[in-house]
Amino acid sequence: MAQSFDVVVIGGGPGGYIAAIRAAQLGFTTACVDDWSRADGKPAPGGTCTNVGCIPSKALLQSSEHYEHAGHSFAAHGIDVKGLSIDVARMLARKEKVVAQNNDGILYLFKKNKVTFFHGMGAFAGKDGDAWKISVTGPGAAEITGRHVIVATGSRPRALPGVAIDNERVLDNAGALAITDVPAKLGVVGAGVIGLEMGSVWRRLGSEVTVLEALPAFLGAADEAVAKEALKVFTKQGLAIRMGVKIGKVTVTAKAVTVDYADATGAAQSATFDRLIVSIGRLPHTAGLGADTVGLKLDERGFVAVDAECRTNLANVWAIGDVVRGPMLAHKAEEEGVAVAERIAGQHGHVDFNTVPWVIYTSPEIAWVGQTEQQLKAAGVAYRAGSFPFAANGRARALGDTTGFVKMLADAKTDRILGVHIIGPMASELIAEAAVAMEFGAASEDLARICHAHPSLSEATKEAALAVDKRTLNL
Numbered sequence: 001m002a003q004s005f006d007v008v009v010i011g012g013g014p015g016g017y018i019a020a021i022r023a024a025q026l027g028f029t030t031a032c033v034d035d036w037s038r039a040d041g042k043p044a045p046g047g048t049c050t051n052v053g054c055i056p057s058k059a060l061l062q063s064s065e066h067y068e069h070a071g072h073s074f075a076a077h078g079i080d081v082k083g084l085s086i087d088v089a090r091m092l093a094r095k096e097k098v099v100a101q102n103n104d105g106i107l108y109l110f111k112k113n114k115v116t117f118f119h120g121m122g123a124f125a126g127k128d129g130d131a132w133k134i135s136v137t138g139p140g141a142a143e144i145t146g147r148h149v150i151v152a153t154g155s156r157p158r159a160l161p162g163v164a165i166d167n168e169r170v171l172d173n174a175g176a177l178a179i180t181d182v183p184a185k186l187g188v189v190g191a192g193v194i195g196l197e198m199g200s201v202w203r204r205l206g207s208e209v210t211v212l213e214a215l216p217a218f219l220g221a222a223d224e225a226v227a228k229e230a231l232k233v234f235t236k237q238g239l240a241i242r243m244g245v246k247i248g249k250v251t252v253t254a255k256a257v258t259v260d261y262a263d264a265t266g267a268a269q270s271a272t273f274d275r276l277i278v279s280i281g282r283l284p285h286t287a288g289l290g291a292d293t294v295g296l297k298l299d300e301r302g303f304v305a306v307d308a309e310c311r312t313n314l315a316n317v318w319a320i321g322d323v324v325r326g327p328m329l330a331h332k333a334e335e336e337g338v339a340v341a342e343r344i345a346g347q348h349g350h351v352d353f354n355t356v357p358w359v360i361y362t363s364p365e366i367a368w369v370g371q372t373e374q375q376l377k378a379a380g381v382a383y384r385a386g387s388f389p390f391a392a393n394g395r396a397r398a399l400g401d402t403t404g405f406v407k408m409l410a411d412a413k414t415d416r417i418l419g420v421h422i423i424g425p426m427a428s429e430l431i432a433e434a435a436v437a438m439e440f441g442a443a444s445e446d447l448a449r450i451c452h453a454h455p456s457l458s459e460a461t462k463e464a465a466l467a468v469d470k471r472t473l474n475l
């Protein structure tokens with residue numbers, strides 16, 4: 001007989017596992033089904049984020065940043081390093097350990113919260129009265145039912161048309177995180193978050209990196225001032241970034257990948273790389289879900305169609321995270337997971353897309369929340385802008401990392417903060433203050449009047465708030 005649950009979550013990524021924990025906290029009998037396996041076949045919950053996304057990429061970014069600092073920054077501190085070398089195998093082993101710690105952490109959280117975990121593929125198999133039947137196939141095969149089902153099946157990498165990902169020469173995100181030696185020449189197609197982060201890792205370790213991007217504008221989603229600064233800094237660091245290219249023929253041999261492309265002027269170019277990372281976006285993952293079996297509606301791009309509250313076209317079936325519209329970010333998936341569990345419990349779960357922070361973990365880091373200056377201009381909103389450079393911040397000088405700035409945009413009449421854009425050290429951490437301020441509807445003056453610890457990078461945020469009113473104290 002099928003095991004019945006109040007809530008069945010299909011997918012154990014950040015959206016799914018968080019939704020399951022929150023549902024269990026709210027008193028529902030809850031199951032989570034996830035198919036990801038470790039090399040030894042054991043379960044590896046955590047999805048793309050934990051296994052081949054956020055966590056391993058940050059582990060490699062950290063390792064490569066240490067290497068770069070040891071090679072280039074330590075000397076200024078009076079620390080001489082002789083015979084510096086990188087053991088890629090050890091770096092990858094450390095990354096794997098960090099991933100495994102996160103996988104195990106999620107399994108522990110399931111136990112702690114009494115979430116029943118099924119290791120395998122979950123597929124809709126019809127209805128049993130009011131409940132949905134879900135068939136689990138794989139190591140944890142079972143027939144289960146859920147009064148409510150939350151689809152959190154995530155996304156998969158998009159390939160270049162006609163160019164197979166072999167994860168040997170042509171790599172997706174999983175392959176990019178598992179390169180076993182430093183490629184002399186590395187090509188990256190796509191100058192988005194993943195391409196820039198992965199390109200940075202291998203550039204720091206010694207690769208000559210060329211990034212090929214189809215769009216004409218660099219980091220088009222970011223504030224223009226930030227994107228301009230980022231392009232300048234990344235180029236100076238040695239990333240060769242080619243915008244407005246049109247990829248042509250890609251030839252893969254046993255040892256190399258040759259990419260023919262037209263550059264922004266239309267001139268024919270060709271480049272040969274040891275490896276090529278393809279990071280041109282991600283597609284919703286619904287294969288094997290049994291959407292057709294029950295008539296779960298997908299939109300024209302293959303995402304599960306949902307309303308503003310993550311309801312699908314089927315009663316008591318919800319969908320969250322990368323498999324639905326909106327930014328493909330782990331924390332957006334998590335917030336939707338919490339909100340849906342609370343809605344199932346009759347509460348008023350809420351996600352404010354305007355205060356979802358964006359982060360790119362390059363060096364310098366880039367982070368923003370709210371509107372960009374170009375969005376405000378396009379919408380005809382009257383605003384005031386204030387910026388403060390890290391070059392004038394004492395903590396940044398002490399760190400030896402003075403690149404970038406904090407920029408704040410506030411409504412010209414009400415002074416309410418409309419957007420905060422940071423490029424610089426620890427931008428990923430600094431952006432949290434801006435998100436909190438915006439959630440509380442703060443004015444720039446509110447932030448300017450709050451006591452910030454000295455010396456700290458966060459003083460640059462306070463100074464940017466002061467700059468909105470043209471009264472910086474340290475510039």
Ligand SMILES: Cc1cc2nc3c(=O)[nH]c(=O)nc-3n(C[C@H](O)[C@H](O)[C@H](O)COP(=O)(O)OP(=O)(O)OC[C@H]3O[C@@H](n4cnc5c(N)ncnc54)[C@H](O)[C@@H]3O)c2cc1C
Pocket residue numbers: 010011012013014015016033034035036046047048049050052053054055057120121122123152153154155173194285287288289320321322323328329330331332333361
């Ligand atoms: C290289 C890289 C770096 C990234 N870095 C960041 C970052 O720094 N910050 C950030 O916010 N985001 C980052 N992301 C994006 C982030 O990983 C995703 O937004 C996030 O993982 C989405 O969570 P999710 O729960 O919707 O889906 P996923 O994490 O994709 O999880 C879905 C899970 O469901 C499983 N599944 C699918 N179908 C079924 C089925 N039928 N039955 C059972 N299981 C199924 C999948 O195998 C997977 O385990 C990064 C992505 C990549 C690729």
